[in-house]
Amino acid sequence: MVKRYAVILAAGQGTRMKSKLYKVLHPVCGKPMVQHVVDQVLQLGLEKVITVVGFGAEQVQSQIGDKSEFALQEKQLGTAHAVMQASPYLKDREGVTLVVCGDTPLITAETMKALLEHHLSTRAKATILTAIAENPTGYGRIIRNGDGHVEKIVEHKDATEKERMIKEINTGTYCFDNKALFEALTNVSNDNAQGEYYLTDVIEILKTKGEIVSAYQAPSFEETIGINDRLALSQAEKIMRRRINYSHMMNGVTIIDPEHTYISPEAEIGRDTVIYPGTVIEGKTIIGDDCIIGPHSEIKNCVIGSGTTIRHSVAHDSNIGHHVTIGPFAHIRPSSAIGDEVRIGNFVEIKKSTFGKGSKASHLSYIGDAEVGEDVNLGCGSITVNYDGKHKYLTKIEDGAFIGCNANLIAPVTIGKGAYVAAGSTITEDVPGNALSIARARQVNKENYVDRLNIKKNS
Secondary structure, three states: OOOEEEEEEEOOOOHHHOOOOOHHHOEEOOEEHHHHHHHHHHOOOOOEEEEEEEOEHHHHHHHHHHHOEEEEOOOOOOHHHHHHOOHHHHOOOOOEEEEEEOOOOOOOHHHHHHHHHHHHHHOOOEEEEEEEOOOOOOOOEEEEOOOOOEEEEEOHHHOOHHHHOOOEEEEEEEEEEHHHHHHHHOOOOOOOOOOOOOOHHHHHHHHHOOOOEEEEEOOOHHHHOOOOOHHHHHHHHHHHHHHHHHHHHHOOOEEOOHHHOEEOOOOEEOOOOEEOOOOEEEOOOEEOOOOEEOOOOEEEOOEEOOOOEEOOOEEEOOEEOOOOEEOOOOEEOOOOEEOOOOEEEEEEEEEOOEEOOOOEEEEEEEEEOEEEOOOOEEOOOOEEEOEOOOOEOOEEEOOOOEEOOOOEEEOOEEEOOOOEEOOOOEEOOOEOOOOEEOOOOOOOOOOOHHHHHHHHHHO
16 A cells, blocks of 8 residues: 655744734634644544644644644745655655645545545646635636646736636645655755745646646635635634534534534534524533533533533533533533532532532522532522632532522531521531531611611701
8 A cells, every 4th residue: 555644834924814823823613723634634544744833833833742743944935845844754755745734724634535546546746636716816727738637837927818717726735756746846946036945846847757747626615725814714714613513413413503603623512402502612522412502602621411401601621410400691610520410500600619419509609619419409699618818628518408598608618418507607617417507697686776877967
């Protein structure tokens, strides 16, 4: 079997983005565009993947991690110069090399695989991924010969009126015979207005030698879009969002308004779950079957069991069980574990806490750094007072406990199994199981006080 490699070009700064963030790190549906490219390339089962980095090299390498090897392009002298930086890894190897840009986040593994197979079937030394553009202005046109192979690439500014009528364009993604590529790269000149080394010159060098240069047409132009500015970034975001949402709907998820629902590429959603408009699902979130999510909810890196409802709420980096009800306007902060059949109601904030099966915090509560057992009821205004200004402390509420409204539990403290805490209490000591704890000032009524106060005001 022919060995296959990939070179991903990710060295450019992207000045047209007008951003402190390097171009290829700008996210599309929550994932940096270069990560989209790398993840698709890795599905091809290649021998080696080399990412050429330059501006922001450390940040790009940190993002991709061990999924690729890296070559540094210290000075950005053109696409051919960028590919040359992979020479120490690939120069003398037999096989086929895929060259793809790190700013093309919409390209799919299926298209790249088809490009590789077409390249091998035509016995070409180079194969260009092309696309049909309704408005090809600014793109290099593909001129084919009678055999359907590439005769030449004509840049828009150099094209005749007839050539400008051609809608098949060069996308900037290629397959090359590896040895032919690196041999040709040594002959590329920078004798041009920009003083750069262009990868398209390799095509001309191979044609001059009488080699076959083939072309494979991508199934859609939008898959090949390169991101150079914020407008293109927004277009890619819309296309990727549509692609992701379509996939989920085809797999049995109901998305009420796909144009206003934002789902991460890594998210997994079970059948018969309904996603309402305005919902944002980020990161590696897993949602079970028969859930209701939204409207206007933000879920990030959560595992959510089946039959759970989350409305108008935020949940980050937490595990949420089956048949749970959250919201409206609840906030599940990181490192929380919500058990099955729990109720977290309106204006309840949970932080780094566990909730046992069947427990409830129905409204207006803050529960932080707490272990809440099963079948616990937390009344309106319940607060675990977990922070003394320097340290965080744990509150334990055991199974079946009942916490009355407007109770302050001053951590560290334990409320025993089946215990009751009276409304309005501030608890500073452990409460034994099955006990009633009342910790509030004695009520004092001062009769006729208002009358005496009014006399003083009028005197």
